Amino acid sequence: MIPVTKSFLPPLEEYTAQVQRAFDNGWLTNRGALVLELEDKLTEYLNLDQSRILLMNNGTIPLQIALKCLAQGGEVITTPFSYVATTSAIVWEGCTPVFVDIHPEYLTIDETKIEAAITEKTTCILATHVFGNPCNVEEIERIAKKHNLKVIYDGAHAFGVSYQGQSIFEYGDVTTCSFHATKLFHTGEGGAIFCKDPDLFHKLYYSHNFGHDGPLAFHGLGINGKMSEMQAAMGLAVLPHMSEILEERSRVVSWYSEYLKMDSLVRINIRKETNWNTVYYPVLLESENQLIEVQKSLQTAEVFPRRYFYPSLTQLPYVHQSTCEIASDISSRILCLPLFYGLSEKDVKGIASIFNNF
16 A cells, blocks of 8 residues: 555664653653754754744644734634645634635745735734745735734645745744654654744743743743653654655655656646755646546555645635635645655556556
């Protein structure tokens, strides 16, 4: 069986050596030595200049905390082409998602349509860097400043991406990232939030730790978003292997480019000046019917791609139904092909041959 993705597992002895450190310390959570070390190492690896990183227990809690701090129950302009967590976090925090359609080539939110969606109730823009492809961050920043709005980026797919020479996590008021087991870099389950402003970072920090100001006092409202030492242990074991992970994934991408006949397929257009991270390999087919037929043939061969993202988030049962024609069209005919460390050239050839038959 070939899944769409597979978790990279570091050598067991490297992981257990990190776990042993936590056992030796007798400290399993509450920002122990492993969490602090992983934050330092990720800051260095990602070449963060201004932003600070705060590790959390999954990739959704950072979105919820950011929205709690910045959106203040207002309308949040967002994309219909993202994972469900982007929209569900907005609704969960008592805010109202206002969907803006996407760019047909980059698949990120169409920045030219944002201003028309702004009302007196708008407080925030929440945009997704789709498949590691950056949004038009310059234009979104201009719009946000003009209308006094906050900007949150969902960077769940953007680990290691740089744009115009700096980490994509340096943009916006806040960027979040997921370190779920299926992600490029992972901690089994986990996530992070990135923020440049020290005052906002302080609020994010205490918000993820019940609002604590020391053991007996409180800055304000908070929840439990802390990463455990067991999660950090996995991250510390995975991080040293990132170069080989990225090299092998790049080889897989090059094999797809070599063996797939692109006559009836369209690949995502990566924004210029982007150092892309090969996080997914999405292709657009000519129609949903063609996608379904190809998917059936692949599944018969024990290959399991993913319709990602499907359906358009405008179709969720707990949001106001709206029409975003491009997102609806793209979501109906986009398919992410298997891409992971360990996928062989033979497997890629086999997947490509099934596609080429169509």
